Amino acid sequence: xxxxxxxxxxxxxxxxxxxxxxxxxxxxxxxxxxxxxxxxxxxxxxxxxxxxxxxxxxxxxxxxxxxxxxxxxxxxxxxxxxxxxxxxxxxxxxxxxxxxxxxxxxxxxxxxxxxxxxxxxxxxxxxxxxxxxxxxxxxxxxxxxxxxxxxxxxxxxxxxxxxxxxxxxxxxxxxxxxxxxxxxxxxxxxxxxxxxxxxxxxxxxxxxxxxxxxxxxxxxxxxxxxxxxxxxxxxxxxxxxxxxxxxxxxxxxxxxxxxxxx
Numbered sequence: 265x266x267x268x269x270x271x272x273x274x275x276x277x278x279x280x281x282x283x284x285x286x287x288x289x290x291x292x293x294x295x296x297x298x299x300x301x302x303x304x305x306x307x308x309x310x311x312x313x314x315x316x317x318x319x320x321x322x323x324x325x326x327x328x329x330x331x332x333x334x335x336x337x338x339x340x341x342x343x344x345x346x347x348x349x350x351x352x353x354x355x356x357x358x359x360x361x362x363x364x365x366x367x368x369x370x371x372x373x374x375x376x377x378x379x380x381x382x383x384x385x386x387x388x389x390x391x392x393x394x395x396x397x398x399x400x401x402x403x404x405x406x407x408x409x410x411x412x413x414x415x416x417x418x419x420x421x422x423x424x425x426x427x428x429x430x431x432x433x434x435x436x437x438x439x440x441x442x443x444x445x446x447x448x449x450x451x452x453x454x455x456x457x458x459x460x461x462x463x464x465x466x467x468x469x470x471x472x473x474x475x476x477x478x479x480x481x482x483x484x485x486x487x488x489x490x491x492x493x494x495x496x497x498x499x500x501x502x503x504x505x506x507x508x509x510x511x512x513x514x515x516x517x518x519x520x521x522x523x524x525x526x
Contacts, residue, residue, distance in 0.1 A: 265496075265499070265500075265501070265503065265505065265506065265507065265508055266506070266508075267499075267507070267508060267509075268495055268507040268508065268509050268514075268518065271507065272521075275493055275507075276521075276525060278472050278493065279472060279474075279522060279525050280525055281472060283469055283470065283471055283472050284323055284324070284325065284463055284467050284469055284471040284472070285323060285324045285325065285471055285472050285474070286324075286325045286327065286459065286460070286463060286471040286472070286473045286474070287318070287324070287326055287327070287473075287474040287475075287476070287519075287522070288327045288328075288329050288347075288456055288459075288473070288474070288475045288476070288485065289326075289327070289328055289329070289476050289477070289515075290328075290329060290330060290476065290477035290478060290479065290481075290482055290497075291305070291307075291328055291330040291332065291337055291340060291341070292305055292330070292331070292332075292478075292479075293439070293477075293478035293479060293497060293498075293512070294476055294477055294478050294512065294515055295307055295308075295311055295315075295328075295512060295515065295516075296308065296311075296340070296512065297512060298439060300406045300407045301393065301404075301407070302332070302393070302395055302402065302404065305340065306340075307340060307341060307342075308512075308516065311512075311515075311516045311519070312341070312342070312343070314516065314519045314520050314523055315341070315343055315519070316343055317523050318519065318522065318523050319343050319345065319346050325346075325347065325459070325463055325471065326343075326346045326347065327346060327347030327348070327349065327358070327456075327459060328341055328346065328347070328348055328349070329349040329352075329353055329452045329455060329456065329477075329485070330349065330350060330352075331350075331351065331352050331402070331436070331438070331443055331479075331481055332350055332351075332397070333350050333351060333355075333396075333397035333398055333400070334348060334349070334350030334351065334355045334356065334357065335350075336350070336397075337349075337350050338350075338357070347459055349363075349452070349455045350397070351368070351397055351399055351400045351443075351445060352436060352443065352445065352451060352452055352455075352481050353365075353450060353451055353452045353453075353454060353455030353456075354367075354368050354399060354400070354445065354446065354448065354450060355368065355399065356455060358459060358462065359462055359466075363455075363458070364399075365446070365448050365450050366448075367446040367447060367448035367450070368399040368400075368446045368448070369399070370446065371399065371432060371433060371445075371446030371447065372398075372399060374427060374432045374433060374446075375399065375400060375401055375433070375444065375446070377427075378401060378423065378424060378427060378433070378444055379394065379396065379401055381423045382394050382401065382403055382420065382423060382444075385416065385419045385420060385423065388419075389405075389408055389412055389415075389416050389419075390407075390408060390409070391405060391406075391407035391408030391409065391412075392404070392407075392408055392416060393405075393407065397443075399445075399446060400443060400444060400445045400446070401443070401444040402441060402442075402443050402444075403420055403441065403442045403443075403444065404440065404441045405417070405440050405441070406439070406440040406441070408440075413440065417442075420442060424444060431447050432446075432447055433445060433446060433447050434446070434447050434448070436480065436481050437480065438479050438480065438481070439479065443481075451481070451484040451485075452477075452481055452482060452484050452485045453484035453485040453486075453487065453488035453489075454484070454488075456473070456475065456485050456488065456489065457488060460473070472492065472493070473489050473492035473493065474492065474493040474494075474495070474522075475489055475492065475493070475494045475495065475505075476494075476495040476496075476497065476509070476515060476518075477495075477496065477497065478496060478497035478498055482496070482505075483503065483504050483505075486503065486504040486505045486506075487504045490504070490506070493506065493507065494506045494507065495507045495508065495509055495515075495518075496508050496509075497509055497510075497511065497512065497514070497515060498510065498511065
């Protein structure tokens, strides 16, 4: 894995090509700092302005693919007429269309049952936050006592195990967070490929793709776009990404450079 700045000339040449460009970004830990409470995360004003400028370019497609619920991530970004995906690609808005994976609606009653049981864990332990994502559930324990983290995770595992065994749901673990999702053979990479197909239908050309993310859920997209520009935030030797950037400030500088090329 290379530090992106060490291969900037090669990347710049790709981005200066006549092909359409698609940039797909995670939010938490990529565009905005990770915070203890998800509702407190904010997009830095300078980064928002860069994204706004990119969104206005006719030959450029900008997308945000987040683990957050769709309406939440749209509110956090606040830029109209770009591509949005929530709940790791299970729902989305793009090119005037709405997308909801068929498995999502079927799983809602199951998610409701799990929500009630996880609230009991939150009542027992301090520092546990349950995030209602409508078709999914976020279980956050960043604010819990470090000494209790393992015990809290075990309590969650006990709650969701029967549903996992029955293949009704899946789980995605992040940084002291677990997302409980409908069981579907679908992830961020699949949503990205869906968008690729839409762009090809519109332009009859395969776009140059840039994927930037910081978490395990971004790895599917990194793996699916090995021949493109894949970037993990924070050097991670286990990542499938081709490049890395050190932090969200690095990401903002890179996006600004991209904007200067167009």
